[in-house]
Amino acid sequence: xxxxxxxxxxxxxxxxxxxxxxxxxxxxxxxxxxxxxxxxxxxxxxxxxxxxxxxxxxxxxxxxxxxxxxxxxxxxxxxxxxxxxxxxxxxxxxxxxxxxxxxxxxxxxxxxxxxxxxxxxxxxxxxxxxxxxxxxxxxxxxxxxxxxxxxxxxxxxxxxxxxxxxxxxxxxxxxxxxxxxxxxxxxxxxxxxxxxxxxxxxxxxxxxxxxxxxxxxxxxxxxxxxxxxxxxxxxxxxxxxxxxxxxxxxxxxxxxxxxxxxxxxxxxxxxxxxxxxxxxxxxxxxxxxxxxxxxxxxxxxxxxxxxxxxxxxxxxxxxxxxxxxxxxxxxxxxxxxxxxxxxxxxxxxxxxxxxxxxxxxxxxxxxxxxxxxxxxxxxxxxxxxxxxxxxxxxxxxxxxxxxxxxxxxxxxxxxxxxxxxxxxxxxxxxxxxxxxxxxxxxxxxxxxxxxxxxxxxxxxxxxxxxxxxxxxxxxxxxxxxxxxxxxxxxxxxxxxxxxxxxxxxxxxxxxxxxxxxxxxxxxxxxx
Amino acid sequence: xxxxxxxxxxxxxxxxxxxxxxxxxxxxxxxxxxxxxxxxxxxxxxxxxxxxxxxxxxxxxxxxxxxxxxxxxxxxxxxxxxxxxxxxxxxxxxxxxxxxxxxxxxxxxxxxxxxxxxxxxxxxxxxxxxxxxxxxxxxxxxxxxxxxxxxxxxxxxxxxxxxxxxxxxxxxxxxxxxxxxxxxxxxxxxxxxxxxxxxxxxxxxxxxxxxxxxxxxxxxxxxxxxxxxxxxxxxxxxxxxxxxxxxxxxxxxxxxxxxxxxxxxxxxxxxxxxxxxxxxxxxxxxxxxxxxxxxxxxxxxxxxxxxxxxxxxxxxxxxxxxxxxxxxxxxxxxxxxxxxxxxxxxxxxxxxxxxxxxxxxxxxxxxxxxxxxxxxxxxxxxxxxxxxxxxxxxxxxxxxxxxxxxxxxxxxxxxxxxxxxxxxxxxxxxxxxxxxxxxxxxxxxxxxxxxxxx
Numbered sequence: 009x010x011x012x013x014x015x016x017x018x019x020x021x022x023x024x025x026x027x028x029x030x031x032x033x034x035x036x037x038x039x040x041x042x043x044x045x046x047x048x049x050x051x052x053x054x055x056x057x058x059x060x061x062x063x064x065x066x067x068x069x070x071x072x073x074x075x076x077x078x079x080x081x082x083x084x085x086x087x088x089x090x091x092x093x094x095x096x097x098x099x100x101x102x103x104x105x106x107x108x109x110x111x112x113x114x115x116x117x118x119x120x121x122x123x124x125x126x127x128x129x130x131x132x133x134x135x136x137x138x139x140x141x142x143x144x145x146x147x148x149x150x151x152x153x154x155x156x157x158x159x160x161x162x163x164x165x166x167x168x169x170x171x172x173x174x175x176x177x178x179x180x181x182x183x184x185x186x187x188x189x190x191x192x193x194x195x196x197x198x199x200x201x202x203x204x205x206x207x208x209x210x211x212x213x214x215x216x217x218x219x220x221x222x223x224x225x226x227x228x229x230x231x232x233x234x235x236x237x238x239x240x241x242x243x244x245x246x247x248x249x250x251x252x253x254x255x256x257x258x259x260x261x262x263x264x265x266x267x268x269x270x271x272x273x274x275x276x277x278x279x280x281x282x283x284x285x286x287x288x289x290x291x292x293x294x295x296x297x298x299x300x301x302x303x304x305x306x307x308x309x310x311x312x313x314x315x316x317x318x319x320x321x322x323x324x325x326x327x328x329x330x331x332x333x334x335x336x337x338x339x340x341x342x343x344x345x346x347x348x349x350x351x352x353x354x355x356x357x358x359x360x361x362x363x364x365x366x367x368x369x370x371x372x373x374x375x376x377x378x379x380x381x382x383x384x385x386x387x388x389x390x391x392x393x394x395x396x397x398x399x400x401x402x403x404x405x406x407x408x409x410x411x412x413x414x415x416x417x418x419x420x421x422x423x424x425x426x427x428x429x430x431x432x433x434x435x436x437x438x439x440x441x442x443x444x445x446x447x448x449x450x451x452x453x454x455x456x457x458x459x460x461x462x463x464x465x466x467x468x469x470x471x472x473x474x475x476x477x478x479x480x481x482x483x484x485x486x487x488x489x490x491x492x493x494x495x496x497x498x499x500x501x502x503x504x505x506x507x508x509x510x511x512x513x514x515x516x517x518x519x520x521x522x523x524x525x526x527x528x529x530x531x532x533x534x535x
Numbered sequence: 536x537x538x539x540x541x542x543x544x545x546x547x548x549x550x551x552x553x554x555x556x557x558x559x560x561x562x563x564x565x566x567x568x569x570x571x572x573x574x575x576x577x578x579x580x581x582x583x584x585x586x587x588x589x590x591x592x593x594x595x596x597x598x599x600x601x602x603x604x605x606x607x608x609x610x611x612x613x614x615x616x617x618x619x620x621x622x623x624x625x626x627x628x629x630x631x632x633x634x635x636x637x638x639x640x641x642x643x644x645x646x647x648x649x650x651x652x653x654x655x656x657x658x659x660x661x662x663x664x665x666x667x668x669x670x671x672x673x674x675x676x677x678x679x680x681x682x683x684x685x686x687x688x689x690x691x692x693x694x695x696x697x698x699x700x701x702x703x704x705x706x707x708x709x710x711x712x713x714x715x716x717x718x719x720x721x722x723x724x725x726x727x728x729x730x731x732x733x734x735x736x737x738x739x740x741x742x743x744x745x746x747x748x749x750x751x752x753x754x755x756x757x758x759x760x761x762x763x764x765x766x767x768x769x770x771x772x773x774x775x776x777x778x779x780x781x782x783x784x785x786x787x788x789x790x791x792x793x794x795x796x797x798x799x800x801x802x803x804x805x806x807x808x809x810x811x812x813x814x815x816x817x818x819x820x821x822x823x824x825x826x827x828x829x830x831x832x833x834x835x836x837x838x839x840x841x842x843x844x845x846x847x848x849x850x851x852x853x854x855x856x857x858x859x860x861x862x863x864x865x866x867x868x869x870x871x872x873x874x875x876x877x878x879x880x881x882x883x884x885x886x887x888x889x890x891x892x893x894x895x896x897x898x899x900x901x902x903x904x905x906x907x908x909x910x911x912x913x914x915x916x917x918x919x920x921x922x923x924x925x926x927x928x929x930x931x932x933x934x935x936x937x938x939x940x941x942x943x944x945x946x947x948x949x950x951x952x953x954x955x956x957x958x959x960x961x962x963x964x965x966x967x968x969x970x971x972x973x974x975x976x977x978x979x980x981x982x983x984x985x986x987x988x989x
Binding site for chain 1: 536537538539541545547548549550551552553554556557558560561576579580581582583585586587588589590592593596597598599600601602603604605606607608609610611617618619621622623624625626628629630640641642644645646671672673674676741743744745746747748875906925928945
């Protein structure tokens with residue numbers, strides 16, 4: 009019998025087959041290693057779900073910053089599409105919340121012909137007059153790179169002229185092969201120009217940053233609530249409900265907690281090199297996953313009182329959701345799910361589904377790299393291709409004045425391997441034999457796997473959602489949570505289970521087929 | 536909400552804040568989805584296709600398909616020829632449409648990719664078609680992209696034919712599937728054999744059956760697009776933005792056209808019916824006359840909730856103008872009317888409308904944005920806002936009743952099934968506006984003023 013992977017691939021032409029077969033893996037737990045092709049070009053003509061470099065930089069990493077005026081330099085579309093569409097919630101105490109606004113230079117044909125720098129300068133001048141922001145982030149779109157506007161020079165000029173922070177990001181859409189390049193470019197800019205420029209000391213020695221948490225649907229707030237209950241001081245969140253002012257002091261924290269490995273691991277690594285801050289891979293999506301992450305964080309600090317408080321909070325939070333947890337488990341247990349999201353959610357949500365007895369049979373990533381699939385151990389073996397080489401990879405040096413590592417070396421060495429300290433094991437080792445992992449899953453494969461794997465639930469994004477739903481399969485968006493959430497932590501887990509239960513049990517599913525399709529309606533008479 | 540927006544206006548020459556338009560390619564994609572068995576194709580970075588598909592799906596709550604050339608940095612330097620050849624082959628292989636409709640992006644436009652040459656040189660399977668249009672994102676708006684894609688189809692496909700086919704072509708403009716259905720119903724009632732182009736009804740309002748169809752039943756067929764050239768006449772709806780495709784068809788196939796306002800409101804619908812009547816030589820059907828009478832009946836019944844009420848209207852040029860016309864007909868004052876799409880005719884036409892009703896003190900602006908609209912509102916408030924989802928923050932900040940209409944509406948469901956065109960569309964608009972104002976009156980009323988009968 010053909011397996012699901014082969015059944016899907018066989019429909020491709022030779023050339024596409026050759027490419028796509030490397031991106032689809034059927035998990036085999038017995039295999040010594042399972043290699044997957046990732047972070048490489050999508051095949052032109054394929055209906056990929058991937059976005060672009062600009063979407064990763066402006067849309068994902070910079071967009072959530074509430075106190076920065078993020079100015080899109082380009083024609084109107086890019087700024088417009090990334091305006092208030094990612095559900096990265098933010099509350100500004102002083103009422104100065106820039107994420108409600110969309111700023112663009114709205115380049116016109118003459119600007120493309122004669123250059124857009126003049127308009128960019130003028131736009132910044134106008135922005136200063138109206139909003140007097142403390143920081144401006146300039147993000148360029150495709151044509152800007154092609155016509156050669158020097159946005160970095162304009163940023164430098166702006167800093168001098170107005171005495172503010174102004175950082176330029178050359179995140180043209182054609183760079184790299186997906187959003188991922190944009191994450192990297194944003195990480196570089198933030199590391200170079202923002203982190204380490206402040207000097208506010210943390211209130212507690214249990215000080216952490218939350219990295220790769222974009223506060224979609226309020227996830228970051230829910231995670232912070234739990235961390236604060238235990239007694240952690242959250243210095244900065246990158247970048248959900250985040251602020252440049254907090255980011256400046258991020259280097260004062262004693263530990264970086266990394267939620268989304270893909271989009272922010274660059275900063276985690278660079279902060280370790282420059283400031284000596286260790287990072288821990290966490291996952292606050294899923295009940296058991298949250299418990300593990302809280303325990304590992306406490307283990308890092310090693311304080312008995314902190315561990316005791318951690319256990320008390322876990323017990324209390326568990327008690328609060330116990331009844332709902334049992335109820336939803338009874339509704340969901342035994343179902344199967346397919347996941348297709350970007351970044352780390354295709355991995356994280358497997359934990360949450362597992363909490364309720366739902367098994368994941370397919371996991372697809374939009375823009376992961378091999379380390380997200382196979383674990384960070386493969387990083388030294390990843391070969392760069394022409395597309396990745398164009399993405400600047402910066403190196404940072406030790407900051408001798410501010411380098412300080414919380415844990416002594418022997419204690420650190422003790423923890424490596426014991427907790428996920430500076431490690432991410434990837435998605436494949438977490439799945440079972442026969443499960444399917446797909447890189448850059450596309451429309452055709454989605455339909456094909458739907459047929460072969462027949463999952464009960466398909467969690468994906470808006471471009472797939474209605475395809476899946478029209479196919480008769482419940483689909484919830486894991487990018488926007490279908491306007492629900494938060495889904496993180498304990499309360500988030502039961503919220504998610506509630507939403508999934510609604511999706512499966514909503515009565516209209518039973519009415520899709522009209523009764524006359526099942527019953528002969530034509531009554532004939534003889535004679 | 537929007538706390539940083541100052542009431543005092545300042546001159547802006549470069550900074551666009553909270554736009555009231557988006558870029559051409561999404562309009563082209565929408566138009567291409569209105570052709571049966573068609574795969575829209577975005578020639579640029581894959582982010583463009585991703586944003587546009589997302590956007591259309593969020594408005595219609597339906598699948599919106601499109602393939603992409605997936606430009607990389609290499610393609611941006613050396614040209615996208617190889618990308619488009621590979622794309623076309625793969626799209627026909629894997630998704631098997633009858634036609635691929637390519638639109639460009641600011642990326643492929645800036646590097647000067649010559650789609651015409653690429654298409655002429657490529658291998659296209661027997662019986663299949665590839666057409667294209669240029670949609671530079673730095674010119675015009677999504678509205679222009681929609682009409683440019685129509686021009687692309689016409690240039691490639693429409694044929695003069697040996698004889699006229701006796702049909703009228705109806706170009707509905709950038710409206711919802713619900714509007715297109717209504718226009719077809721009206722044409723049928725007016726005894727007018729017609730081809731609607733494009734036609735997203737049956738595509739972006741396809742039914743739930745439990746089985747997904749990549750190419751749903753609706754859409755103008757390729758044969759119909761060809762046959763546009765043999766039509767007797769074109770009714771091009773959208774007097775501000777809808778002329779170009781009709782003009783292209785006239786030049787290519789000698790089909791004369793009549794440019795009409797989008798039939799939003801009473802007089803604009805009257806004009807449409809009379810044009811159809813002159814064409815089909817059929818009297819206006821009783822059914823439509825009855826609908827008109829019902830509409831007037833309802834308007835007169837409830838006029839005192841609307842008379843003198845001020846409105847802020849924003850959206851695409853022809854939709855905004857149509858809404859403005861209807862607002863004036865029901866006695867409202869269109870205090871502010873803006874569109875983000877450039878084009879000075881908008882201000883001229885709007886001024887003529889205001890003059891016709893002798894209404895003064897209104898501000899009308901093309902190439903405007905929602906930030907400016909908000910500032911005007913802060914200076915002098917209005918009673919109601921009519922427009923797209925992106926006005927909701929202003930409505931909330933200033934506590935203004937708000938009716939969603941136009942494109943995009945991302946935060947409500949089912950809206951795209953219902954028309955705003957024709958008398959029935961006007962009836963729906965009227966009901967929405969009146970109910971919204973009356974709900975507000977009820978909400979704000981003191982206990983002693985709450986009345987079960989109004």
